[in-house]
Amino acid sequence: MALTNYRVETLNGFNFISLKGGTTTESGSALTTFAGPAGQYDLVLGYFDEDDRTFAQLEVKLNGVSLAQWTLTQKLGLISVVSKNLVRRTVGVNLSLAPGDRIEIIGRESPDEPARVDYLQFIPVL
Ligand SMILES: [Ca+2]
Numbered sequence: 001m002a003l004t005n006y007r008v009e010t011l012n013g014f015n016f017i018s019l020k021g022g023t024t025t026e027s028g029s030a031l032t033t034f035a036g037p038a039g040q041y042d043l044v045l046g047y048f049d050e051d052d053r054t055f056a057q058l059e060v061k062l063n064g065v066s067l068a069q070w071t072l073t074q075k076l077g078l079i080s081v082v083s084k085n086l087v088r089r090t091v092g093v094n095l096s097l098a099p100g101d102r103i104e105i106i107g108r109e110s111p112d113e114p115a116r117v118d119y120l121q122f123i124p125v126l
């Protein structure tokens with residue numbers, strides 16, 4: 001993944017990308033190019049929605065077109081990076097993907113929540 005502003009953070013046994021550090025209002029991007037076989041896929045993002053007073057936002061784009069955009073407002077019970085806060089969200093269903101397609105994750109942090117993203121998963125639709 002090509003990271004802009006996002007950097008790798010390791011915490012509590014997890015290894016993920018984050019906007020922690022720097023200023024408290026950064027936006028970041030993680031761009032990857034699809035390299036699997038052409039076909040239909042569901043796209044799933046794994047990210048941390050922490051119990052914070054202010055809320056980060058995430059967005060996922062396919063070839064520059066927004067697939068999903070949301071605010072991290074869930075109350076899962078903890079403020080930290082823990083498995084309980086690791087959310088799986090389907091951001092695209094039955095997408096036609098071909099090698100070279102660009103998938104971009106965009107994070108906008110809040111002062112409390114650094115828009116931490118753990119994984120992006122392509123699930124072939126059978
Ligand atoms: Ca930051």
Ligand SMILES: [Ca+2]
Binds near residue numbers: 050052055056072074
């Ligand atoms: Ca949150």
